[in-house]
Amino acid sequence: xxxxxxxxxxxxxxxxxxxxxxxxxxxxxxxxxxxxxxxxxxxxxxxxxxxxxxxxxxxxxxxxxxxxxxxxxxxxxxxxxxxxxxxxxxxxxxxxxxxxxxxxxxxxxxxxxxxxxxxxxxxxxxxxxxxxxxxxxxxxxxxxxxxxxxxxxxxxxxxxxxxxxxxxxxxxxxxxxxxxxxxxxxxxxxxxxxxxxxxxxxxxxxxxxxxxxxxxxxxxxxxxxxxxxxxxxxxxxxxxxxxxxxxxxxxxxxxxxxxxxxxxxxxxxxxxxxxxxxxxxxxxxxxxxxxxxxxxxxxxxxxxxxxxxxxxxxxxxxxxxxxxxxxxxxxxxxxxxxxxxxxxxxxxxxxxxxxxxxxxxxxxxxxxxxxxxxxxxxxxxxxxxxxxxxxxxxxxxxxxxxxxxxxxxxxxxxxxxxxxxxxxxxxxxxxxxxxxxxxxxxxxxxxxxxxxxxxxxxxxxxxxxxxxxxxxxxxxxxxxxxxxxxxxxxxxxxxxxxxxxxxxxxxxxxxxxxxxxxxxxxxxxxxxxxxxxxxxxxxxxxxxxxxxxxxxxx
Amino acid sequence: xxxxxxxxxxxxxxxxxxxxxxxxxxxxxxxxxxxxxxxxxxxxxxxxxxxxxxxxxxxxxxxxxxxxxxxxxxxxxxxxxxxxxxxxxxxxxxxxxxxxxxxxxxxxxxxxxxxxxxxxxxxxxxxxxxxxxxxxxxxxxxxxxxxxxxxxxxxxxxxxxxxxxxxxxxxxxxxxxxxxxxxxxxxxxxxxxxxxxxxxxxxxxxxxxxxxxxxxxxxxxxxxxxxxxxxxxxxxxxxxxxxxxxxxxxxxxxxxxxxxxxxxxxxxxxxxxxxxxxxxxxxxxxxxxxxxxxxxxxxxxxxxxxxxxxxxxxxx
Numbered sequence: 001x002x003x004x005x006x007x008x009x010x011x012x013x014x015x016x017x018x019x020x021x022x023x024x025x026x027x028x029x030x031x032x033x034x035x036x037x038x039x040x041x042x043x044x045x046x047x048x049x050x051x052x053x054x055x056x057x058x059x060x061x062x063x064x065x066x067x068x069x070x071x072x073x074x075x076x077x078x079x080x081x082x083x084x085x086x087x088x089x090x091x092x093x094x095x096x097x098x099x100x101x102x103x104x105x106x107x108x109x110x111x112x113x114x115x116x117x118x119x120x121x122x123x124x125x126x127x128x129x130x131x132x133x134x135x136x137x138x139x140x141x142x143x144x145x146x147x148x149x150x151x152x153x154x155x156x157x158x159x160x161x162x163x164x165x166x167x168x169x170x171x172x173x174x175x176x177x178x179x180x181x182x183x184x185x186x187x188x189x190x191x192x193x194x195x196x197x198x199x200x201x202x203x204x205x206x207x208x209x210x211x212x213x214x215x216x217x218x219x220x221x222x223x224x225x226x227x228x229x230x231x232x233x234x235x236x237x238x239x240x241x242x243x244x245x246x247x248x249x250x251x252x253x254x255x256x257x258x259x260x261x262x263x264x265x266x267x268x269x270x271x272x273x274x275x276x277x278x279x280x281x282x283x284x285x286x287x288x289x290x291x292x293x294x295x296x297x298x299x300x301x302x303x304x305x306x307x308x309x310x311x312x313x314x315x316x317x318x319x320x321x322x323x324x325x326x327x328x329x330x331x332x333x334x335x336x337x338x339x340x341x342x343x344x345x346x347x348x349x350x351x352x353x354x355x356x357x358x359x360x361x362x363x364x365x366x367x368x369x370x371x372x373x374x375x376x377x378x379x380x381x382x383x384x385x386x387x388x389x390x391x392x393x394x395x396x397x398x399x400x401x402x403x404x405x406x407x408x409x410x411x412x413x414x415x416x417x418x419x420x421x422x423x424x425x426x427x428x429x430x431x432x433x434x435x436x437x438x439x440x441x442x443x444x445x446x447x448x449x450x451x452x453x454x455x456x457x458x459x460x461x462x463x464x465x466x467x468x469x470x471x472x473x474x475x476x477x478x479x480x481x482x483x484x485x486x487x488x489x490x491x492x493x494x495x496x497x498x499x500x501x502x503x504x505x506x507x508x509x510x511x512x513x514x515x516x517x518x519x520x521x522x523x524x525x526x527x528x529x530x531x532x533x534x535x536x537x538x539x540x541x542x543x544x545x546x547x548x549x550x551x552x553x554x
Numbered sequence: 555x556x557x558x559x560x561x562x563x564x565x566x567x568x569x570x571x572x573x574x575x576x577x578x579x580x581x582x583x584x585x586x587x588x589x590x591x592x593x594x595x596x597x598x599x600x601x602x603x604x605x606x607x608x609x610x611x612x613x614x615x616x617x618x619x620x621x622x623x624x625x626x627x628x629x630x631x632x633x634x635x636x637x638x639x640x641x642x643x644x645x646x647x648x649x650x651x652x653x654x655x656x657x658x659x660x661x662x663x664x665x666x667x668x669x670x671x672x673x674x675x676x677x678x679x680x681x682x683x684x685x686x687x688x689x690x691x692x693x694x695x696x697x698x699x700x701x702x703x704x705x706x707x708x709x710x711x712x713x714x715x716x717x718x719x720x721x722x723x724x725x726x727x728x729x730x731x732x733x734x735x736x737x738x739x740x741x742x743x744x745x746x747x748x749x750x751x752x753x754x755x756x757x758x759x760x761x762x763x764x765x766x767x768x769x770x771x772x773x774x775x776x777x778x779x780x781x782x783x784x785x786x787x788x789x790x791x792x793x794x795x796x797x798x799x800x801x802x803x804x805x806x807x808x809x810x811x812x813x814x815x816x817x818x819x820x821x822x823x824x825x826x827x828x829x830x831x832x833x834x835x836x837x838x839x840x841x842x843x844x845x846x847x848x849x850x851x852x853x854x855x856x857x858x859x860x861x862x863x864x865x866x867x868x869x870x
Contacts, residue, residue, distance in 0.1 A: 067773055091779075099776035106774075111767040114786050115866060126775040135717040177775060491609075 005045040012215035013080075014185050015041035015064065020077035020087075022059055022068070033059040033072060034241045040400070041185070041234075046211060046218040048228045048249070051238035052264070052467035053438075057221045059188050060238075064219070065104050066094035100130050103178035105489035107190040109170035113162035119146070119173050120158030129349060135437065140251035145176040151165055152208060158360065168199035168331070172206070178501065186211070187219045192227065196331035200539035209524045213276075223467065225268045226497075228542025229253055237261045268468040269497040271539065275519045276325075276504050286355075287455055287488040288320040288343070293362075295338055312338040313349070322455065323482065325489040327503030327537070330497055335512040340460045343490060344378050345369055349417035355454065374404060377449035381461040385440035386431040393419070393444055394429040401451050418447040421484070422477060450481065460492045475502050496539055500524060508532045558867070562857055566850045573846040574627075581835055599863075627843065633836030638830070642840035646822065652722055653821035656813065657806050660741040664748035665799070667694050671749070671787060673755020676764060687753060694750035699809055702743045703816035710739060720818035740817040744809050748802060755798055759791040766790065793864060800856025804849040 002325065015039070022033040034056035041047045051057045055372040061070050064079055066086065079086050081101055086094065098104075106112045113122060123142040125131050133141065139158070143333060146154035147170040162170055173189060178186055188207060193201040208231055211218050220231060232249040237258065242288055245258040256262045295313040313334045322325050330336040345361060346444065346535040352364040357420055381384040387396055397415035402408055416426045442462065449457055459478070463471040479502060482489060493499050499506050500520045508518040508531065516529045527533045582833050607613045611622065626633070632642035676683045711719035716741045723732050746852070763769065772786045773779075811823035819822070822841060829837040861867040 065774055067770060095776050095778065097776070098774055104774040106767055106771060112771045113788070114768040114772070116789055116864065122771075125772070125777060129775050129777040129781070163866045163868065164869070174771070178773070180775075315773055539630075 008115065013040050014043045014082060015219065016078075016080045017060070017082075018078045020060070020063065020079060020136050022056075023073055024443075025071045030241065032075075032241050034063075034238075036079075037243045039236045039237070039243060039246055040219050041219055043184075043217050043274065044211075044215045046208070046220055046231055047080070047231040047234045048222060048232035049236045049238060050222055050225065050264070052469065053552050055238040056208055057238050058189055059220055061104065061219065062548040064187060065102065066091075066100060067104075070491075078108060081272070095525045097181065099126050100181045101182075101183050102185040102187060103183040104189065105171070105174045105178050105191045106189040106196045109167050109174055110194070112174055113170055115162055116160065117161075120161050122162075123158075123173070123177050123180060126177045128287060130181060132181065134220045142176075143178070145180055145361070146173070146330075148179070148210075149173070149176045150202075151247045166199075167195055170205060171195065171199075171203050175203075175206065175210070182214065183216070184215050187221070189221045190223065191220075193223070194525065197496070197540075198331065198534060198538040200227075200540065201246065209232070217453070224252070224540060225265055225468075226539065229541035230294050231528075237264070239422065243345065263404055263469060264366075265504075268471040268541075269468070269471065269475075269495070271497055271536070272520060272526050273458070275521050276502070285317050285322050287322045287357060288354075289355040290319075290343075290491075291317050291353045291355070293308070293339070293342060293354065293497060294350045295335075295347070296350055297341055300325075310440055311512050314341060316509075316514055318507060318514065318517060319469055320456075320488050320490065322488050324504045325482065325491055327499035327504055327506040327508055328492045328509060329494070329499050330509035331494060331535075333508040333511075334507050336494075337460055338440070338512075339509070340378075340458050340490065340492050343456075344376055344458050345373070345522040362484070374400075374452035375454045376456045376458065377452055377454040379445050379449050379457065379459040379462040382465050383438050383445055384465075387441055388446055389433050391437075392430055392432055394442065396433075397429075397448050397451055400448070415447070416452060418450050419444075438468075440472060442474050443467060443472075446477065448473075450485070450487075453485075455488060456535065457487050457489045459489060461494065462491070463498060464493065464495065469499070475489050478502060496524075496535060508535065560863065566854050569850055570846060573850075574624065575620065575842060577615070577839060577846075578623065579844040581839060582616055582619075599662065623839075624846070632840045634842075635829075635834055635837050637832045637834045637837070645825065645837055646840055646844055647787050647821060649822045649825045652819055653807075653810055653814070653823065655722075655737065656740055656744060656810055656821055658817060659737055660745040660748065660809075661806060663741060663745040665700055666750055667745070668749045668752025668754050669792075669795075671753035672758075673760050673783070673791075676760035676791075677759040686755075687757075690748035691754055694746045697810045699747060700734065700816050702746055703740075703813060706739050706743055707816070720816075722820055738812050740819055742815075744806070744813040746807065747809065751802065752795075752798070755759065755794060756791065759794050760787060763790040764788045765820060793860065796860050796863070797856050799852040803852035806843065807845050807848065 010495045018038050020037050021035050024031060024033050037056075037060065039047070039049075047059045049060065059068070059072070063074060064086075066089070068074075074087050077087065081097065084097075086097065089358075100119075104414065105170075117125075120139070120142050123145055124138050127138045127141065131271050132138070135417065143154045143158055146157050151157045151169060151172050162173070163175065163337055173190075186207075191207070193440075194205050195203060204227065207218065207220075210216065219228075220230060228249065235246060235252040236243055237245040237247050238251065238258065245252060245256065245261045247538075248362070252261060253265070254264055293313055293316040294311075297310040299308045314335075316339060318326065328336045328339060338347070342349045343522075345364075352362060353360045356372065361372060361373075364372075391399070394412065394415060397407065397409040398406075400413070401411045403410045406414075412429075416429060419426050419428050424440060424443055424447070428436070428440075428444070433444070436444065445462075462478075463474050466474060466500065475498065478489070481487065491503055496506075500523075503520065505517060505519055506523045507514045508529070509515070510531050516523065516527065518528075522528070523532060526538055527536060566700065594634050604613075611619065614622075623633070630643065632646075634640070635642055635645050638645070675687045678684055706717075707719045710717040718736050720741075738790075769782060769786050772782045775777050777786075807822075810819075810821060811826060814821045814823035815827060824843075826838065826841050829841070
């Protein structure tokens, strides 16, 4: 495809990594961040490096950029950029390469821009750092760049501060900065992970488009096989600091050889168009019935006419029977988390009714609601932040029930039984959260929620922070818990694929409203609303999967 | 933005009223009240005191006295000093220059040195410099200011004879150089504790800023380390420090109280202690109000500056 004028072999490679080993400081869980890894990025191609957290993929990217923290050092191997060896290069020479020959974009666009400088000043800086252009020429170029990455009104955008921009817009600014000096290599470290699915699709499209237009070589780091399927020419799979498999995207995705790759691909949640078989424990009695629920956020002062009114939840109604799971799906700002907070009474609503086991909890005062609170429990997103680091697991599990009057002996017995149920050793009882991995912590979070024998579980992005293989396990666990306890669940997520795995019904939210509700088969195969159709279409990797799925089943 | 300022201003006024009430009530609750100074005077009979109270309006209900005082305050009549019969405002203004000179110079010293130590401690974390700065800050914080003052006088005035032991200027000289010569020791001594506080906060703020993603972004663009530090790290680290400066203002004022006494500096700190000794309540109350206004104004200015510097607040 690329009619490269060069014929010299070494120049066909934009980037070549050979036998790279990077040490970790002493006392870490392993001695090397990456050990003896080798791979090549061909000119004009997109190479995806995929792996779970701790695989060493980000360390690899930072090594290539010369951005490793001082305590971590390269101990062996070589990295060549366009044939130029950069291992052992002095700091000033490395700096002059950054942004000029190789650029990088990062995961979180919200924190990757300096809040005190205008967008234009930050794009300008990329050129100024290398002494290129005059003030006027740089300004002209910056506006062009902002236009090129698809930002509206680039001349105006130049003077905007980052806080005014959405996540997707900020990521476009990042890309504009990275492209300022037309580097030959772009490193993208999970550039779409923090974005909504429709925004993700747009940014992927933009990166691919720019890559083709400029013949750039892209090293794309991700944990998502869906993204790999969308964008990759070649794939490198990493596990615990080693490259376990590499090849073309087709090879790796369709005929993976290494067991880890197979496991990873198998764990990727796919859209299923099959509805979940109803559980035996599922009853016909309604646990939760929500009618016309409304919540509006107000900030500023009405008196000074600076009031901002944001309707977060608008006239939401649904019913949930015992033993069933309702998925609430939407992008950021859709009101799905606000709905979760309303249901658990962590926030009061402005209007509507929340009938929990037949009683309207919406107007209840805190004291009146407190005995019911035990019966509605929550699982949180971040398993690292939601457990008190100074309390043992035993204390984390028992402190709630004993505060509500359960004798300690019984609480301890229950806690041990639940640890067993969620698949942890009962020895976990006396240990502290830091001794557990993210997945294990989420299991503890689930056990904590179950201590009260609740009838309703509200899970807000409960698996979003986890690696895919762990994600699959936690989804299985939630399924098992529901089978054994007959609990009802409201499962809030941004990920349609995850929702399709575990939910009996799915409610799609947009701007505070439920725009569509139905079983997964309807949502994914026969969506009624345009927005749902748009969401489903934006899911990475599914377009290539769907026909196979149909073929396999047809 | 104007709405925000209006709100902060209104809050400041309310705060000032509360402070004035507390000050007024506490001074009047002292046994004997404003006439306590005559308790041990054998020449004063109860009848004399009653007459005096009548004259000064001290026999009226406290509430009436407060409103009377507050109303006069607003009109610029802060009362008459018991001690020398001059208006309180005149007395205060006579000491204002000395205190502002001392506060100003020690604030400049504290911020300049504290900021430098803080940034260097953060960029060279766990280095010898960082440990030395940490220990130094602990020492400066735990030893009282007057001790540093006395040691300073002993070493630099008595033993070495380099610096004057006290006063703001030499009688008969009064040149700028003479003022500066007298200013060195008190302002450095007063600055010590603030250098310690400021450097610790600056170190934390710098570490916070260094670990931000946008710093990595700047490096990835090939920006030089020096510019990364000055433009991206320090710029963001200084933001919380502006607020801190506003909060620190009153403690510099109280620090000046001790320092001025040790170095016989003719400022408001000395005036405050002397007035307390003479039970000169109008002056004490005046100084209380003055420092309250200064403190609240300091915080207000800090808020405004933060709002001006931070686009997220300025444009919100």
